[in-house]
Amino acid sequence: MVSKMSDSSNSDLHEEPESFVIEKQAQRRIFKIIVIGDSNVGKTCLTYRFCSSKFPDKTEATIGVDFRERTVNVEGEQIKLQLWDTAGQERFRKxxxxxxxxxxxxxxxxxxxxKMSSFENMPGWIGECDQHNLNRDIPRILVGNKCDEKDKIAVNTNLAQKFADSYNMPLFETSAKDDEKANHVDAIFMTLAHKLKNAKPMMPPYLTNHSRNFNTVQLGDSLQKRGLERARAEERNDSCSC
Structure with missing residues (x-):
């Protein structure tokens, strides 16, 4: 399902594709934000909450890619955010x-x-972004979802914050389901919108190695695990009673 805000059009835009980075009539910039993580962590619910201001009545596993968009006002400028939510299962993503x-x-x-395993898999998702040439200067945010289930929390804030710090990312803990935390969901994407407003236009990355097989990305590379291991080590040191 696509949540799409209507945009007025005229003959000047008739022959241009909808995905154009600049909409001439309103001079509106469009930014693509990808939402990454394991299956069933609530990626679709987060994007739905932000674009529709409510929790979806029914959710199913994403097959391929879910696409939603919302236009926001950032310091007087109308910016369109395109949210791409991919399936967490490898067989749907290839x-x-x-x-x-x-x-x-x-x-x-x-x-x-x-679910601790979904947090432990974060270095692998970061590594996949690196292998697809996504520059570390691209704004990134770490989100812990489902914090409304307080009795089931397995990943404490201290551990998550240390991991986020090791990758220079802000951490947000929220719940797409809880209406009282809806502002937290908005804050995630509005934080990115403010960062992107001042960003220079990006050129598509040119991949020189066309023979590279992107379907065999090795998640959990030892280099990418260092951030998680460092966060765990710091947490153990903080809890030491000596």
């Missing part, structure tokens, strides 16, 4: 992965605070 990582302006990494 055919879409190259298109998904093309012309990205910002990244939202999502884990489930009640």
């Amino acid at each position: 055919s879409m992965v190259q298109h998904y990582y093309r012309n990205v302006h910002a990244i939202v990494f999502v884990y489930d605070v009640t």
Whole structure:
């Protein structure tokens, strides 16, 4: 399902594709934000909450890519945010992965605070972005979702914050389901919108190695795990009673 705000059009725009980075009539810039993480961490619910201001009545596993967009006002400028939510399961992602990582302006990494494995897989998702040539200067945010399930929380804030700090990312803990935390969801994407407003236009990354097989990305590379290991080590040191 696509949540799309209507934009007026005229004959000057008739022959131009909808995905044009600049809409001539309103001089509106469009930014592509990808939402990444394991299956069932709530990626679709987060994008739906932001674009529709409510929790979806029914959710199913994403097959391929879900696409939504919302136009926001940032310091007097109308900016359109395109949110790309991909399937977390590898078998659904293979055919879409190259298109998904093309012309990205910002990244939202999502884990489930009640499921430690989804947090432990974060270095792998970061590594996949690196392997698809997404520059570390691209704005990134780490999001712990489902924090309304307080009795089931497995990933504490201290551990998540240390991991986020190791990658120079802000951390947001929220719940797409809880109406009282809806402002937190808005804050995630509005934080990116403010960062992107001052960003220079990005050119599509030119991949010189066309023979590279992007369908065999090795998640969990030892280099990418260092941030998680460092966060765990710091947490152990903080809790030491000696």
